[in-house]
Amino acid sequence: MSRKPALSTLASGNLSPAPNAHYQPASTYAIASTGLWVLMAVIGALFFLFTVAYYIRHTLSDWQALNEPWQLMLSTSLLVLGCVAMHLAGRKARLLPALAACQTELIMAVCFTLGFILAQLWAWLALVQINQGVLANPANSFFYLLTGLHALHIIGGVLALGVVVYQVWRGQRDNLHLWLQLCARYWHFLLFIWLFLLGLLRLT
Numbered sequence: 001m002s003r004k005p006a007l008s009t010l011a012s013g014n015l016s017p018a019p020n021a022h023y024q025p026a027s028t029y030a031i032a033s034t035g036l037w038v039l040m041a042v043i044g045a046l047f048f049l050f051t052v053a054y055y056i057r058h059t060l061s062d063w064q065a066l067n068e069p070w071q072l073m074l075s076t077s078l079l080v081l082g083c084v085a086m087h088l089a090g091r092k093a094r095l096l097p098a099l100a101a102c103q104t105e106l107i108m109a110v111c112f113t114l115g116f117i118l119a120q121l122w123a124w125l126a127l128v129q130i131n132q133g134v135l136a137n138p139a140n141s142f143f144y145l146l147t148g149l150h151a152l153h154i155i156g157g158v159l160a161l162g163v164v165v166y167q168v169w170r171g172q173r174d175n176l177h178l179w180l181q182l183c184a185r186y187w188h189f190l191l192f193i194w195l196f197l198l199g200l201l202r203l204t
Contacts, residue, residue, distance in 0.1 A: 044189075113157070150194055164180075
């Protein structure tokens, strides 16, 4: 009787009929991609909880609706441009895996994203100048909380992008376009969160 080939366990947890198959650890990119999905799920849950608190709080009698400053439209446009530039950087890096190929798009993405932060600060200053600070009423407090929390996640994304670019430049990472895809995914996710928050503020 012929012997059946030995079964070996792969990284996916499945059994391989190949007798010489060996355990293959997950790649660094796969781990980072999974970690990013988990991070976005946590961030999404956090903003969902704040949204529930916002909705409950705005039904009370002391709530005074806040007229959002026009700078929010400027910041929204800058974030959209930042997402587009990040996407284009990933596409160029896929065609030519070098920082020089997508350097312009990366600089544009960072500049547009930092411009989003500056536009947010401008909006806050505009509100403070008309005595609409964080303590003026509960609506103001939620406005500063939600937009400030979103800005912190934007800054975290910029720092992560800086680490990726530095490691690629030092030769410590390969497949630049894969890492830029992760950054673009995070940028698009934050854009979605921002549009959701903007709609929430406008509708209430």
